[in-house]
Amino acid sequence: MTDAALPLFGDPAGDRGPGVDETFATAHRVPLDAHSWVEHVPGWLSGADLLFDELLRVAGWEQRERWMYAERVTEPRLTAEYPDLADAPAFLRTVAAALTRHYGVEYDRLWLNLYRDHRDSTGWHGDGASTRRRECIVPVLSLGAARRFLIRPTAGGPSTVFQPLAGDLVVMGGRCQTDWRHCVPKQATPAGPRISVNIAASSQAVPD
Numbered sequence: 301m302t303d304a305a306l307p308l309f310g311d312p313a314g315d316r317g318p319g320v321d322e323t324f325a326t327a328h329r330v331p332l333d334a335h336s337w338v339e340h341v342p343g344w345l346s347g348a349d350l351l352f353d354e355l356l357r358v359a360g361w362e363q364r365e366r367w368m369y370a371e372r373v374t375e376p377r378l379t380a381e382y383p384d385l386a387d388a389p390a391f392l393r394t395v396a397a398a399l400t401r402h403y404g405v406e407y408d409r410l411w412l413n414l415y416r417d418h419r420d421s422t423g424w425h426g427d428g429a430s431t432r433r434r435e436c437i438v439p440v441l442s443l444g445a446a447r448r449f450l451i452r453p454t455a456g457g458p459s460t461v462f463q464p465l466a467g468d469l470v471v472m473g474g475r476c477q478t479d480w481r482h483c484v485p486k487q488a489t490p491a492g493p494r495i496s497v498n499i500a501a502s503s504q505a506v507p508d
């Protein structure tokens with residue numbers, strides 16, 4: 301079965317399914333320095349739990365491994381990647397289109413992370429190959445359990461902490477992918493599963 305064939309929310313009237321706030325009314329931009337910022341948009345998506353359940357079921361979750369120094373390590377999360385937005389579950393195309401309209405960046409691909417519980421994580425990093433332009437706008441939509449999202453200068457220094465809830469957007473802008481590093485740390489306090497939707501643009505993968 302393909303994603304496109306799924307009646308995603310089974311609600312032809314469309315008023316019980318998820319929806320996005322096209323006005324970004326709750327957006328709050330936090331300047332990190334002269335070149336970089338993070339925008340938190342609480343409650344941007346309504347019906348986040350429906351989208352979470354649907355993605356858990358339909359996404360092509362993979363367990364990836366990577367080289368860390370001389371060792372092959374299993375990543376502490378699952379990932380589903382859609383290099384072509386056209387192949388992504390239908391509602392995520394609506395999400396990407398709304399972000400394209402608002403931020404003026406042609407979002408055309410995305411990947412999902414599934415943090416199965418509080419022991420899953422993403423270590424400190426910049427988004428690398430998907431963000432080679434000097435200034436990029438990288439939206440991340442949170443679904444499921446709340447987890448901490450940290451960002452700190454690449455050269456070291458204190459972290460700025462966000463705690464996106466289900467339906468919140470966290471958007472990294474400017475030079476966040478080079479001058480700053482972000483992560484979602486493991487935590488001691490038990491947490492249920494979380495999915496992050498990381499929305500990317502091939503136009504931002506090309507250096508300017």
Ligand SMILES: O=C(O)CCC(=O)C(=O)O
Pocket residue numbers: 413422427440449482483484496498
């Ligand atoms: O899960 C998140 O909120 C961020 C994930 C992330 O930064 C990534 O996959 O590159």
Ligand SMILES: [Fe+2]
Pocket residue numbers: 425426427482
């Ligand atoms: Fe990232």
